[in-house]
Amino acid sequence: MQYRKVARQIKSHPTSDGDGVSISRVHGFDDPLSFSPFLLLDELKSDNPDDYIGGFPPHPHRGIETLTYMLCGHFEHKDHLGNRGALKSGGAQFMSAGRGVIHSEMPIITEGKLHGFQMWINLPAAKKMQTPWYEDFQSPQIAEYSEGEGNLLRLIAGQVSDGEAILRGPLMKTGVPVIVADWQAKSGEEREIIFEPDFQAKVFVYEGSVEIGNAIVEKGYLALLSEGEALSIRSREATGVLILAGQVIDEPVAHYGPFVMNTDQEIEQALKDYRNGVLARDDLGE
Helix, strand or coil, X not given: CCECCEEEEEECEEEEECCCEEEEEEEECCCHHHHCCEEEEEEEEECCHHHCCCCEEEEEEECEEEEEEEEECEEEEEECCCCEEEECCCXXXXXXXXXXXXXXXXXECCCCCEEEEEEEEECCHHHCCXXXXXXXXXXXXXXXXXXXXXXXXXXXXXXXXXXXXXXXXXXXXXCCCEEEEXXXXXXXXXXXXXXXXXXXXXXXXXXXXXXXXXXXXXCCEEEEEXXXXXXXXXXXCCEEEEEEEECCCCCCCEEECCEEECCHHHXXXXXXXXXXXXXXXXXXXX
């Protein structure tokens, strides 16, 4: 078995988005191919409602899919298609913007605490103008696989193997195959996860620290992993880790605000469609 190693580490940094929401940006568009198919990863964490109360008022998207996962706190999703979902602690929501969606994500305060993640997943050119759709998964729907007390893998999207069985998350229908998992472990626990060797993989440590091969990855760091057949990870203390992997989209990336296409001309068309009120019109379809 060829195990993946840490090839590079990046530290998250504070910034803001939406209506002044304080976030930690783990990565975002600085090297799209190295992170593909994940374009952006943000961590939202605060005990102060002033940091996030403004939320993310109505805004458009085209050409991407978004996945939001909440450890603590509630968010309400609304979009122009009539979809409405209340994302609660431990749950996730997925939106494929396709050719166009106008949506909002607004916090619902629960004891003043908020901790979650949002990631943007690229769509290949052939699917960027597909029909948009939305789905949410509350905490009981997230697939959980425990290896004893204090060693829990929560699988949100895709499927992996533990060497004996196939583990599947509730979200299987994505524009490009991805794996999104959350590993929560006490000190000294280990986990082996097997998935497609051609998937590009990374882990973000949001609590504690871990060992992967000869490398230590501390809280707040994203580790890009080498190629391999499996990931072997060990917790050095009480730990929380996001595990992200997916099929690389080897295509040009043109990005402007909430739009991600393949060419500048397609970005200009998206801006024009939005200004003219036809961004999400049905007859612009596939």
